[in-house]
Amino acid sequence: MIGERGINLSGGQRQRISVARAIYQETNMVFLDDPFSALDVHLSDHLMQEGILKLLRDDKRTVVLVTHKLQYLPHADWIIAMKDGTVLREGTLKDIQNNDPELYEHWKTLMNRQDQEFEKETISESKTVLERKNLRRAMYSREAQLKTQQDEEEEEEELESDDEDDVSSVFRQRAKLPWGAFLRYLTSGGAPLLLLLILSQLLKHSAMVAIDFWLSEWTSDAYNCTGAAQQPNCSHGNGTQALQGCRILCIYPMVFGLLCCSGIALCFITSLTVEWTGLKTARNVHNNMLKRIVLAPMRYFDTTPLGHILNRFSADTNIMDQVRTV
Structure with missing residues (x-):
């Protein structure tokens, strides 16, 4: 072939x-x-x-x-x-x-x-x-010739199976990506952007957890305050504590509003950081790849199919532009 x-x-x-x-x-x-x-x-x-x-x-x-x-x-x-x-x-x-x-x-x-x-x-x-x-x-007699023909057919079948194995091995190598490729992809955008991306992701998820935790505290205190106010035989001290707890409940909406605003801001910052990092990373990867291809020796183009080179600049580049893997 x-x-x-x-x-x-x-x-x-x-x-x-x-x-x-x-x-x-x-x-x-x-x-x-x-x-x-x-x-x-x-x-x-x-x-x-x-x-x-x-x-x-x-x-x-x-x-x-x-x-x-x-x-x-x-x-x-x-x-x-x-x-x-x-x-x-x-x-x-x-x-x-x-x-x-x-x-x-x-x-x-x-x-x-x-x-x-x-x-x-x-x-x-x-x-x-x-x-x-x-x-x-x-x-060689006639039987020996038939035997040689059978051997040649078997050898051809083995060669075909070897070719199929080579093709399948190429596809397997194509399907498996080493972890070093992901690391090079993340670091190609620069260390400051990577640190900002990690920090924004941590702060965003921390804000989401804080909102859930504050809602659980708010609902539990509201339930306790409502139960204490509805007790008919409570003492003066217990009634005073219940009223103080009800006053404390006014703090929860303010803190909840601040947490929601901070969560929205952090989500917006995280989205901008992801898009900015992905755009810069795709640009740097494309420029480095183009530089390597331009400076590659002619031996590389003689031994590498042209379709593989074009796929790097078309399909893989489209994946980096459309699907953010960070």
Whole structure:
């Protein structure tokens, strides 16, 4: 399975795809920057003969080829030899042979050496191919072939299950967030805002508890005062205490009003603090993420799917903007 933009392709596979795109692109000029570096000798020769010479040169298209394969120099119409970023020699192969015979002899020895290596590899590969064919014909029968087919099917099923496990593991990692991520999110807004947020939350809940406690005290004292006033056979002292308790009941509405006002003010301050902290935190996280993405090396973009990067700036940023997790 080929991932997004070929992130799971090897270097040679990527180079083959790039060369194929350049060859089949209908342009008048084609620039090939060392296309044989990640290919073996046979693939390089096949690419030169069937791709560059047959599909490009015969089609009257200009090809600029950068390579260190000197055996392909006779096919070049114009040669530019460079060394340390400067042009060493320029012209056709015959011009270089006439003007700089030493360089031409050096190239010739290298070309002969590369041709010998190519012949050795072709001979060795042909021998190995023949040996493999003979061994297969001698050793493997029809039952063995069926068995190998069954083994290959089992291996394919195992690979598919491994791929599913990899996908599920990715989703599991996506679903689980470490506690350090929440801590970094809270501290990205700044220490003063975080302390103000914690303090406002504590004061708000303390005010709510104080209001409930004051209401319970108020109702209990009112019940005791009402019961004492309704007793017919109470003494003078008890009646006086009941009247004093009834006078004390006038203090409860004032304190209750002050507690309610303070609770409303603390709720308003807490809401403003939450919104302010969430806005500043989302802005800082977005700016830091954008800075990291801009300064990231190209290797990161080659190995990371583009959808994952876009989700960080779209879905996750929307969650931080719409849903306050503080």
